[in-house]
Amino acid sequence: xxxxxxxxxxxxxxxxxxxxxxxxxxxxxxxxxxxxxxxxxxxxxxxxxxxxxxxxxxxxxxxxxxxxxxxxxxxxxxxxxxxxxxxxxxxxxxxxxxxxxxxxxxxxxxxxxxxxxxxxxxxxxxxxxxxxxxxxxxxxxxxxxxxxxxxxxxxxxxxxxxxxxxxxxxxxxxxxxxxxxxxxxxxxxxxxxxxxxxxxxxxxxxxxxxxxxxxxxxxxxxxxxxxxxxxxxxxxxxxxxxxxxxxxxxxxxxxxxxxxxxxxxxxxxxxxxxxxxxxxxxxxxxxxxxxxxxxxxxxxxxxxxxxxxxxxxxxxxxxxxxxxxxxxxxxxxxxxxxxxxxxxxxxxxxxxxxxxxxxxxxxxxxxxxxxxxxxxxxxxx
Amino acid sequence: xxxxxxxxxxxxxxxxxxxxxxxxxxxxxxxxxxxxxxxxxxxxxxxxxxxxxxxxxxxxxxxxxxxxxxxxxxxxxxxxxxxxxxxx
Ligand SMILES: Cc1cc2nc3c(=O)[nH]c(=O)nc-3n(C[C@H](O)[C@H](O)[C@H](O)COP(=O)(O)OP(=O)(O)OC[C@H]3O[C@@H](n4cnc5c(N)ncnc54)[C@H](O)[C@@H]3O)c2cc1C
Numbered sequence: 001x002x003x004x005x006x007x008x009x010x011x012x013x014x015x016x017x018x019x020x021x022x023x024x025x026x027x028x029x030x031x032x033x034x035x036x037x038x039x040x041x042x043x044x045x046x047x048x049x050x051x052x053x054x055x056x057x058x059x060x061x062x063x064x065x066x067x068x069x070x071x072x073x074x075x076x077x078x079x080x081x082x083x084x085x086x087x088x089x090x091x092x093x094x095x096x097x098x099x100x101x102x103x104x105x106x107x108x109x110x111x112x113x114x115x116x117x118x119x120x121x122x123x124x125x126x127x128x129x130x131x132x133x134x135x136x137x138x139x140x141x142x143x144x145x146x147x148x149x150x151x152x153x154x155x156x157x158x159x160x161x162x163x164x165x166x167x168x169x170x171x172x173x174x175x176x177x178x179x180x181x182x183x184x185x186x187x188x189x190x191x192x193x194x195x196x197x198x199x200x201x202x203x204x205x206x207x208x209x210x211x212x213x214x215x216x217x218x219x220x221x222x223x224x225x226x227x228x229x230x231x232x233x234x235x236x237x238x239x240x241x242x243x244x245x246x247x248x249x250x251x252x253x254x255x256x257x258x259x260x261x262x263x264x265x266x267x268x269x270x271x272x273x274x275x276x277x278x279x280x281x282x283x284x285x286x287x288x289x290x291x292x293x294x295x296x297x298x299x300x301x302x303x304x305x306x307x308x309x310x311x312x313x314x315x316x317x318x319x320x321x322x323x324x325x326x327x328x329x330x331x332x333x334x335x336x337x338x339x340x341x342x343x344x345x346x347x348x349x350x351x352x353x354x355x356x357x358x359x360x361x362x363x364x365x366x367x368x369x370x371x372x373x374x375x376x377x378x379x380x381x
Numbered sequence: 382x383x384x385x386x387x388x389x390x391x392x393x394x395x396x397x398x399x400x401x402x403x404x405x406x407x408x409x410x411x412x413x414x415x416x417x418x419x420x421x422x423x424x425x426x427x428x429x430x431x432x433x434x435x436x437x438x439x440x441x442x443x444x445x446x447x448x449x450x451x452x453x454x455x456x457x458x459x460x461x462x463x464x465x466x467x468x469x
Binding site for chain 2: 102178180182228231234239315373374
């Protein structure tokens, strides 16, 4: 078993941490308060090559393997304190670009991937609906074929980047009689007639990435906007899950590492009863638990990446990793806050924000309950 | 050979996905009424890939190729499947 990174991966990690620390952390308290998305930072990440990490070179990317992408996204999560931005980048990379890469026609790949990598356009993923959350394949959006066009009708909820997206992958039913196997996916430009976006939704965390509903009201698109074959919705949505889980979680892992270092530093500097608070066992134990969580979560995450790297199925491991790491991030966020006491409770400390940002992780991409269901199912229950 | 593949699939589905609580015939619709749910489908794909030593591309995971045991066997035959030696 070899846990070491190559020289190139180590260099990439250092470069990304330096870039993120230098470029992405300004005005964060204010931007979080105002729920402001920074297009500037988005472009900087694109220019640095983050968005194109795993996209093939001929479409403007860097063609990284999954292990290297994990290194990159972990480094980004460590260096960039804006969890909203890292989440949004991951959302586009794994739930928009990757499906286009895997299922797109040559024309679709050429049309979208280079611009997405360069940050010239932004992509979103719309599958969740008001009545289809965890039960995502019970979605009601309909795509009716009319000659050489499809007419889309329905509403997509909780769409990350929805308000700023130029294109969205929309999942809709093309054949009701086939149930979930009648769901197809479409690439819908925001200029399509009948496409609109609700006002931005205020939310608890990840406030620097805007979220909204996408409303499709007789939205007319060409039949060539279909992504993949008819009825491939289930396959498209599951095909990117392992990458998505690995890399979004890698950024959370990076954030947990940073959080741990901050907590250690604070526990060494802050003095009460004439000694550093880190000398009190209750405080030290909390930090030890944070360390155990990040190390164990890392092992699970790297295993998923290693399995995928070796072309092995990783459904079970991906669910274990999603469940464990996202819950660890919440728990460690709470522990970090306790270590910082009242100071951590103040927004300006930037400690409480990590906790608010972590909560979304136990909901999006399948809640923790759903991950347990998947694990149980794959264990044959 | 097609018959052998069908039998292998039937045994796996009956024992592992239906827990011997139901029976499945070669032409039964596996996807109707969620006889096999999406997790079950992922397990089935994993099983097929391992047993027959092939990779099923994402775009092939559609109802036309997975609706019934017979359909899956035909699809596998179309992939020029040759049964690995240890499969009888
Ligand atoms: C920050 C964030 C970003 C998101 N981004 C996107 C996006 O870009 N695109 C998109 O399409 N969607 C997105 N979502 C939506 C997300 O995928 C859904 O919120 C999620 O799938 C859960 O669905 P729901 O919110 O409707 O909850 P529900 O499904 O209504 O669940 C409510 C509760 O019931 C539990 N529950 C439901 N079913 C079961 C079951 N079978 N067994 C056990 N417990 C169960 C859940 O675990 C949960 O606790 C995002 C969500 C968040 C929070």
